[in-house]
Amino acid sequence: MSDNRTIDAVLERHGRDGTHLVQILREIQEQLNWLSPATLTRIADGVGWPRAQVSGTAAFYSFFHTRQRGKYCVLWSDNITDRMLGNTDLMDAMCKKLWLEPGRVSEDGLVSVNTTSCTGMCDQGPALLVNYRAVTGMTLQRVDEMAELIRRETPVAEWPADWFAVQDNVRRAEILLAGNFAPGSALRAAHQRAEVDGLSASNNRSFRESLPQGIAGPMAMLDEIQRSRLRGRGGAGFSTRFKWEACRNAPLRADQERIVVCNADEGEPGTFKDRVLLTSYADLVFEGMTVAAYAVGATRGFLYLRGEYRYLLEPLQAVLERRRAAGLLGKRILDIPGARFDIEIHLGAGAYVCGEESALIESLEGKPGRPRVRPPFPVTNGYLDQPTIVNNVETFASAALVALHGGDWFAAIGTKQSTGTKILSVSGDVARPGLYEYAYGVTVRQVLADCGATDTLAVQISGPSGMCLADDEFDRKIAFEDVPTAGAFMVFNTSRDMFEVARNFSHFFAHESCGFCTPCRVGTTLVRNIMDKIANRHGSPYDINELFKLHRLMQGASHCGLGNTACNPVFDTLNKFRPAYEHRLLSLDYEPAFDLDAALSEARQMTGRDDAGAHFAAHSPDEAKA
């Protein structure tokens, strides 16, 4: 099939709808390997959008290639946990095997090797993506074998299947990971709470003002959510009931509908619980989304799946198909008149910022994932300006259980302010990495004991944007009122260097800043450069002060949470592990940014001189004596 026919077929499948642009770009790239200027022009013409907007969007996402890429594209996951498992040496070995410089396509156009942000395999790293398929558990032997397969140009589909095996590693289960959920049971339970029911009246302005027949079920569902005191699992802990009620009460204009979005853009380094929920508990998640649609009166749903989890697309579509066949999705759910709801899956393409809900919505609309100015919030003006709820995967899974067992049952688990359970993604220096589900209120110490962590120096909770806890804080509790978390739990033992941890995170934020606002666009790179300067032993206390100054600016002035939290790991480690920085400083007094004498070396080389007069003498012992 010629390129143009390939492009047109994809465009047709998406109805030439520009809001599907991210999906169109991905599907075309999967077939043509890259997005050439001619391809972008044809796509722009096809969807009727300005070409600059199409090329600007393609350039926004890390996984889109607007320059010819290698036939094999290898991207090593570069989270700190991958580093601790030796990914740097393995990647070097691979580059040597393939005669490659990192980041460069080989002369023959065969292969490129580079790093990428955390791919969500921290419990089974070192991990990588090869042509955007996830590979886990890399070893030196696998590097050799993989290099050989690449050299022989063996198609990725024919590579050993066990390289692509992804383990669930469920170590501790409470309610969510128990795995005994019967598809449809939560919806039936929600429906049966009301005698007269249906979704047809879902366009009602405010259910608190009037209660027409037909929405008793959704009302009862919202009441259960209220009783459960469920809060968002994405980290911020916003009340689920408030969000859902605000969406339900938001006015609809003609031709509008309410939207339910499941945020599975699990980009926070060190987090991988959503990957497991979607691998082995997808029915629970989809049922939670359907329950939400039922409660707020939504008719359209999206699962925004991060590009790193591309391999989950077909299995998830099969689950959706099965649910449609079982009457749990589609036009007449559970045979309730007017109960209409369906779910589409949209894949991300390598952009951490899309985990921010308004950036995610922008991406769903086919645009660069740039956080919107808020207010207004998505509950009133979300996807294509329609009332939209965006919740985390785990929130929907929890909501399904609230529908099934009731709010009181749920609220009895956990603490008063943090009801239910939290799934922790445990990785790093532990004997048993994987998923641990606890009722809220568990201490950090308890988790460390359960996962077999010894000699623990620090725990990074909720990823780089979260907080770093030192050993005198291990009795603190995982709960919204003490240590809130989106789920990451990265453990570092006393052999680790917390400066290097923070430096890894500073590189992550510099790579992931969307570039919209000045403080984050420039600030994240300045922070990264200062951290590199300290690592290269050119730092001085001046640089420490600069880090604090940038932290204060970015925290107050940035447009979204990415810039606001980007300095957290640096700030925490500076406060709690100051010696890790100080032993690298050139001196504890102020020092020039570079070595004047070393800067003269080129001139000395050119003039062939190396006498005393050709040296900058400020620091020479002679001068000190004089």
Added chain:
Amino acid sequence: MKTSDNEVSAQANAREARVKADRPAEAKTSDNEVSAQANAREARVKADRPAEAKETPTFLLDGEEISFTPGQTIIQAATAHGVYIPHLCWHPEFKAHGSCKMCTVKVNGRFGSSCTMAAQAGMTVENRTTELDDKRRTLLQMYFVEGNHFCPSCEKSGNCSLQATAYELKMVSPHFDMFYPDRAVDASHPDILLDFNRCIMCSLCVTASREVDGKNVFSMGGRGLLGRRIHISSESGKLADTDFAATDRAASICPVGVILPKRKGFAIPIGERKYDKLPINRQVTEVTP
């Protein structure tokens, strides 16, 4: 003078809101509508209270009482009073972009962008405090190191918002290490030169081309410090291959020296240019030509 300027910009805003309302995909438009509705509601509520019925709502800006029309943002209200809030990406003729963060103020003790925050009665806004100007100076220094800015040889010197703002905030050095990015110059167009070395990513050319010229010549694309840049709507990426014209609004909107007419170098001598005559803080109600 001030009043008529305001009316013009209010009309422009209203026109923009109408235009945008016809395009449901533009999510942010209705943000405006919603906040306008909220403000209108608030105004009605106030009208019901006879004591306040005739009073125009006001807020405090650095201790000065500023009256405003419900629906105005803080910077719109300040501008209407001739009060300068430093800014780069905001332009009175267009909907706020909110990216430069130069207009960051403190509202009741919390940081916020004055170009996107609606003015509300009774709020206390800090603007030209040492704390805020320090932050703004750092932001300016970020601009100067992320691009390649050589004022002495720049045709826009004296007419440049970035330069004038740096004078206003007494920025005496770029402070940080220069990045010296590799940015392209596009001289393909017969009448216009594009020098992206000076781009501050304000997106004003994008907005002007879309909303005034109806052309969509530019789009802000890519990601991050190195990736983010203006994309041009042609397969070659060259301006010559678009329908851009020197008479476009977008051709005169650039606050810095990216979009320049060819063959018109230094027509007005340095020393007699816009900000040579008066500092930027005293040219508040004027609209950039």
